[in-house]
Amino acid sequence: MKYLSFLLSNPLCSLVLTVVCYGLxxxxxxxxxxxxxxxxxxxxxxxxxxxxxxPYAVYNRGGSLLTWCLGPATVALAVPMYRNGLVLRSxxxxxxxxxxxxxxxxxxxxxxxxxLLGAPFPVVMSTVxxxxxxxxxxxxxxxxxxxxxxxxxxxxxxxxxxxxxxxxLLGLFGVWEDRAVGVAMGISSHxxxxxxxxxRSEMQATVSSWAxxxxxxxxxxxxxxxxxxxx
Amino acid sequence: xxDLLRGLAIIVAVSLAGGWLHAHGAPIPGGVLGLLxxxxxxxxxxxxxxxxxxxxxxxxxxxxxxxxxxxVGLIEIGxxxxxxxxxxxxxxxxxxxxxxxxxxxxxxxxxRPVETRATETxxxxx
Numbered sequence: 130m131k132y133l134s135f136l137l138s139n140p141l142c143s144l145v146l147t148v149v150c151y152g153l154x155x156x157x158x159x160x161x162x163x164x165x166x167x168x169x170x171x172x173x174x175x176x177x178x179x180x181x182x183x184p185y186a187v188y189n190r191g192g193s194l195l196t197w198c199l200g201p202a203t204v205a206l207a208v209p210m211y212r213n214g215l216v217l218r219s220x221x222x223x224x225x226x227x228x229x230x231x232x233x234x235x236x237x238x239x240x241x242x243x244x245l246l247g248a249p250f251p252v253v254m255s256t257v258x259x260x261x262x263x264x265x266x267x268x269x270x271x272x273x274x275x276x277x278x279x280x281x282x283x284x285x286x287x288x289x290x291x292x293x294x295x296x297x298l299l300g301l302f303g304v305w306e307d308r309a310v311g312v313a314m315g316i317s318s319h320x321x322x323x324x325x326x327x328x329r330s331e332m333q334a335t336v337s338s339w340a341x342x343x344x345x346x347x348x349x350x351x352x353x354x355x356x357x358x359x360x
Numbered sequence: 361x362x363d364l365l366r367g368l369a370i371i372v373a374v375s376l377a378g379g380w381l382h383a384h385g386a387p388i389p390g391g392v393l394g395l396l397x398x399x400x401x402x403x404x405x406x407x408x409x410x411x412x413x414x415x416x417x418x419x420x421x422x423x424x425x426x427x428x429x430x431x432v433g434l435i436e437i438g439x440x441x442x443x444x445x446x447x448x449x450x451x452x453x454x455x456x457x458x459x460x461x462x463x464x465x466x467x468x469x470x471x472r473p474v475e476t477r478a479t480e481t482x483x484x485x486x
Contacts, residue, residue: 151425166424171431178435185436192429199426200375201368201419203391207398208416212409223470231463239455246447256451260459263427268389278433279441283452285431290456298457304464308471313464317456320423346392353387 133181143191150174163293165321167285199264203345206262210342213335217308224312228340231316232347235260236355251276257355258348259283262319265345269352273359284319291318292325307332315340367415370407374398 136142147170154169178188189196214221239256248256255275258266263284270280295314304310307330314322315337323337378394386393401407434441441448 170428174432175435195426200391201371204375204394205416205419207395211402234462235459238458242451242454243447248447281431299464304468309467312467316463317460349392
C-alpha cells in the first residue's frame with residue numbers, strides 16, 4: 130500500500146504510469162477496434178487511486194504536464210486542416226457554411242435539451258461543446274464555466290456513437306456521397322468519427338478531418354460570444 | 361530527429377503566443393488562437409508545411425494520452441453526475457442525431473454533383 134501511494138504521488142511515477150496505461154490501451158484498441166483507448170487507459174489509474182485512497186489532486190501533479198500539452202496539440206490541428214484544405218479548395222465555402230450551421234445546431238440542441246430536462250447550469254454548459262475535438266472542447270467548456278471532465282466523457286461518447294452508427298444512419302436517409310458523409314461525421318463525431326472513415330474512403334476522411342478542425346474553430350468563436358452574454 | 365524537435369519548438373512557441381494573447385484580453389481560447397495563427401502562417405508561407413509535419417502528426421496521433429489525466433478526474437465528480445445522468449444522456453443522443461442528420465442532408469443538397477445543378481438551372485431558365 131505504501132508503494133502504491135508513492136507510485137501515485139510522485140509526479141514522475143504517475144506520469145510513467147499514465148504513459149504505460151495508454152500504451153496498453155492502444156495495443157488493446159489495435160486488437161479490438163470497438164474499445165475506445167481513453168476508457169481503457171483511465172480505468173486502471175482510477176482504480177488505483179480509489180484502492181490507495183489517494184485524492185485525484187495528488188495524481189494530477191504529474192498529469193497536469195500532459196494536460197498542458199493539449200495547447201500545442203490544438204495548434205497542431207492546423208496542419209491537417211491546411212493540407213486537406215488544399216485538396217478541397219473549390220468546395221471550401223460550401224463546406225464552411227455546412228460546418229457553421231452544424232455547430233449552431235450542435236450547441237443549441239445539446240444545451241437546450243439538457244436545460245429543458247432540468248440539469249443545473251454547469252452541466253448544461255458542459256454539454257454545449259460536446260461535438261468538438263477534445264482539446265478545444267475543454268477550452269470552450271472552461272470558458273463557459275462547465276465541468277471539463279464531463280465534457281470529455283460526452284465528447285468521447287459522441288465520437289463512439291458516430292464511429293459505430295454514423296455512416297449507417299446517414300445511409301438510411303440517403304446520404305452516400307463521400308463529401309457529405311465526411312462533413313457530417315467530422316462535425317458530429319470529431320477525431321473518433323474521422324478515424325473510423327480512414328478505412329472506408331480517403332475522400333471521406335479528408336473532408337471529415339477538415340470539418341472537425343473547422344468545427345472546433347467555429348465552436349470556440351460562438352462559445353466566446355456566448356460567454357460574453359452570460360457575464 | 362532535428363525535424364521533429366524544430367517542429368515541436370515551432371508548435372509550442374505558437375501555442376504560447378496564443379496563450380499570451382488570450383491572457384491579454386483576446387476572448388478566444390489560447391489553443392484556438394494558436395491554431396488560427398499557425399494556419400495563417402502556413403497560408404502566407406511564413407511557415408513551411410514540411411517544417412512542422414512530423415511534429416504535428418506525433419501530437420495528433422497520441423492526443424488521447426494528453427486527456428487521460430483530466431478524464432481520470434471523473435472519479436471526483438461521479439456522484440454529482442449520476443443524479444443528472446438522464447438529462448446528460450438524452451441531451452447527448454438528441455444533439456448527436458440532430459447534428460449528424462442536419463449536416464448530412466444539407467451537405468447532400470449543397471454538394472450535389474455539378475451536372476445535376478446545371479440541368480436544374482437549365483430547367484429553371486426554360
